[in-house]
Amino acid sequence: MPTATGSDEAGWVQAARVENEHTWTSSLPGIESRPVLEYFRGMVETVEPVVLPDIETEKQAGARSELEPGYLVICWDDPVNLMDYVTHVFQVVFGWPKPKAEFHMLQVHNQGKSVLTRESMERAEHYVHQLQSYSLHATMERDR
Amino acid sequence: MKLVRKEKDDFVFDIGKREKRLLLEVLKLYPLIPTAHHGVNKTGGATRSAENQRLLEESLAERKRENKRQLLALLNDEKRFKETDRGCHFTLGAAQMEWLLQVVNDIRVGSWIILGQPDEKKGKPVELKNENARYYAAMEFCGYFQLTLLGAFGGQT
Numbered sequence: 466m467p468t469a470t471g472s473d474e475a476g477w478v479q480a481a482r483v484e485n486e487h488t489w490t491s492s493l494p495g496i497e498s499r500p501v502l503e504y505f506r507g508m509v510e511t512v513e514p515v516v517l518p519d520i521e522t523e524k525q526a527g528a529r530s531e532l533e534p535g536y537l538v539i540c541w542d543d544p545v546n547l548m549d550y551v552t553h554v555f556q557v558v559f560g561w562p563k564p565k566a567e568f569h570m571l572q573v574h575n576q577g578k579s580v581l582t583r584e585s586m587e588r589a590e591h592y593v594h595q596l597q598s599y600s601l602h603a604t605m606e607r608d609r
Numbered sequence: 610m611k612l613v614r615k616e617k618d619d620f621v622f623d624i625g626k627r628e629k630r631l632l633l634e635v636l637k638l639y640p641l642i643p644t645a646h647h648g649v650n651k652t653g654g655a656t657r658s659a660e661n662q663r664l665l666e667e668s669l670a671e672r673k674r675e676n677k678r679q680l681l682a683l684l685n686d687e688k689r690f691k692e693t694d695r696g697c698h699f700t701l702g703a704a705q706m707e708w709l710l711q712v713v714n715d716i717r718v719g720s721w722i723i724l725g726q727p728d729e730k731k732g733k734p735v736e737l738k739n740e741n742a743r744y745y746a747a748m749e750f751c752g753y754f755q756l757t758l759l760g761a762f763g764g765q766t
Contacts, residue, residue: 544728545721547752549759550714557707590661594668599711600642600718605661 534607536589538581541602542573554599555581558592583608610699610754612761618703620761625696633684635750639712640673641719676712679705710758717751720744 540551548570555566559581572579581603582592589605596603610624610632624632644666683689683705690697701709721727723744727735737745 543718544730545718545726545748546714547755547759550710550755553710553759553762590664594665597665598669598672600714 535583536586536605537583537608538589538592538596539604539606540569540573540579540581540596541604542577543602546601548574550599551601554596554601558595558599610757612757613698615761620701620703620706622699622701622757622761623693623696624690624699629690629697629699631750632754635716635747635754636680636684636712638716638719638747639677639680641716642722644669644673646722673715676708676715679708680712683709706758706762710755713751713754713758717748717755720748720751724748 540555551570551573552563552566555561555569556563559566561569569579569581582589584592586605593603593605610622610628612620613623614621689700691700724735724741725733727733735745
């Protein structure tokens, strides 16, 4: 929008000046003697809005487990799945490097189960479905 | 059965005539694990567990139908088996190896379920009978084929 100052004065402002100067006054009390141009002049000044940042005291954020209940994906030991096979499945499903996959496989073998990951309900379901499609005994439990 | 070479994404196995026959016979058992065998939740305490179980069973059933379709295509694809002096060369892509591994493991675990889920560590040996003997054999053969496939994947996973 063009400004109406000095040489930049817009055409419609100049027209208003010619037509209204000394001939039109406002009907509002207190400003009846002021020509309309005064109001145009008042409008042309750009007032920088002063916006100060709100200062709010941030509430203490809760731990992640409080904010978003998670689900643990657990793989259970069974006497039929081969250890190499279980390692391979962990690598494929989770994209883990072999040492990590072997670590969890051995945990399953020696301790009877291994918590593989903590995820949202949907992601945990996805992993359980993946693991079970490979015939591994996998379940999901809500993380307390 | 052993890996003889790897060409790009294809794995070529040398497989004897009897081994091939054995493999094809074992694969005909697929699928063996009942879809209701696996539970989503160990204790049954999770929310939405009934819905989860239904989704799981649907998902597994769909996966098995797809595996069965691919399996039938594989068994009927003579180009995969090239005759050699001692047997044939059996060619599989990496993705086919992956699902064949799932299929073979399904037969192994399914056989184990049919055998009454024996567990030597817990003093529960296999109770062999005439009716279940072929499942014991299938379980052992599947273990052998699985190790061959896993060995072929080797260091690439």
